[in-house]
Amino acid sequence: MNIIISNSSDKPIYDQIAEQIKTHIINGDLKEAEMLPSIRNLAKELQISVITTKRAYEELEREGYIVSVPGKGSFVSAKNKELLKEARIRIVEEKLLEAVSTAKTVDISLDELQKMIEILYEEG
């Protein structure tokens, strides 16, 4: 999982972290019930204050993306199933759109495209 922060951005660092983790969760990089790095470890790695990482996790918890268990750590919350599903559907649509427009540029017909999808679906 990559977390890249910008010191010169106007956006507070805790905000940048929370946003990026949210994206990772929606993208599926972080799976349900997966454990997040500890706030101290994250602070050390990114060379920022532990108060910052704490705040980022607090925001994520408030918005329902993660759950913090005292003494154990923070985990991606299961409540996201619906959110995740919707986000994933969006991604599928996006990718299909891409496939459709690319197909059109090389004159692949709708029929041929559908056959390709069938084969791929069965294989994968």
Add this chain to the structure above:
Amino acid sequence: MTPVLEIKGLRKEFKGFGLKNINISLNSGYIMGFIGPNGAGKSTTIKLIMNLLKKDEGEIRIFGMDNIKDEQEVKNRIGFVLDENYFYEELTVEEMKWVLAPVYKAWDEKTFKKYLKDFQLPPKKKIKELSKGMKMKFSLAIALSHNADLFIMDEPTSGLDPLVRSELLDILSEVIQDENKAVFFSTHITSDLDKIADYITMINQGEIILSMPKDDILNNYGLVKGGKELLDRDIRKSFVAIKENQFGFEGLAKDRKQAKKMFGDKVVIEKPTLEDVMLYYVRGNQNV
């Protein structure tokens, strides 16, 4: 939670200088940067904490205990790195350790040897033959080898190159992974703290100017740059200080968002560094 370090109403008078009503509170698990210009009172405060100076008034509690009544117990758990080397220069690294180790209840020889190796400190080398950076690392090795819970550093990086400074900060980051430890770090090189400090306490002329989470300082304060015609008496009050030059002004505003609302697009607003904040508080208004 009992703060690891708690200073209340500390006062100390000297001829021509004095600490007035110092209040500081630090919980374990955090790094507090103690910043201020030279002569502001940073070393004096630390000497009072270590009972090297006698306070005129006030209370200093460490680990919940009085720093004078429970002096030995408190000092057993404090690791210190001072601005100068106060060890016996004629002794070797090893000999100095022989003198120091028996004093600490929880001395950890294995850890010390590991740090000697990591820092590449030759045990049989005389302390006076070590470079400034190596002397600081030796202090650090001692401080880290007796299971201390509070680390007090008085300008440990002054006069050291950026490489050694960055190595020290890495080690402090490692130390603070244990949420039962705390670090109190005084410096006038604020760039060291821009990244890793959790809290910042700023002192000037013996008085505490501010004490708050570093992020709050950097997220809330703003460097506002614009034309002088934008300033009037009331607007000036909302700034900590303003620097004016021939072509405009630059000021430190306490609330970035408010400044944005007030000036809109007419100004450039940037995130300040700790040094900017310190300089504006210390130097006040300037006409360049």
Add this chain to the structure above:
Amino acid sequence: MYNLVIKDILVIKKQFVFAFAYILLIIFAFQNMGEAKFAAGIVAFTYMLVMTSCAYEDKNKADVMLNCLPLKKSTVVLAKYISVFLYFVLGTAAYLIFQYIIGSMGFSIEIYPLTLQSFVGGLVAVSLLSGIYLPVFFKVGYMKTKILNFILFFGFFFGISFLIDILKDYQGSALLKNITEFLQNKSDAVIAAVILALVFIFLSISYYISLKFYKNREF
């Protein structure tokens, strides 16, 4: 505390060479002093080492470090007193060893073996010297004691003859008669014990004064 005493030897390692050389010197020279040789020698030996050790404390500003450690001030002060006596013991041992070696080498010099009087005399002299010097050192540090050093060291030699003159004046006094009567019948060992007891009391007072001064110091 032993670590502080050992520190007082390690830090001044180099000075020991000169100090031991001096012991060798007095065994050969100062033939006219006779028995008092040892006393004079051990005072100079100890003086050299104590001054050097105190000088290094100041030079390194070691007080700052020592007071950041979980060390009681009483331990720091006591260690210095014990160091003085460690120097005394080392000097005495050196004297005895050198004496023996030189004696068996057959030089044509008079060898004055250590007598109880000389030993006690030396002990008393060293105790007086350090008992006066150390409290001042703990109050103001080495740098400011330099003048005192000078006064003490030379004052000692003049002071002893001055003391003897005074004693002569009091020859006929009742007090002196009582004391001499008391001591007449006692063996040397008992006299020595009495003197040692007095010395111990003197040093204890010196220690308490040193500690009081040191406790009030700011670094």
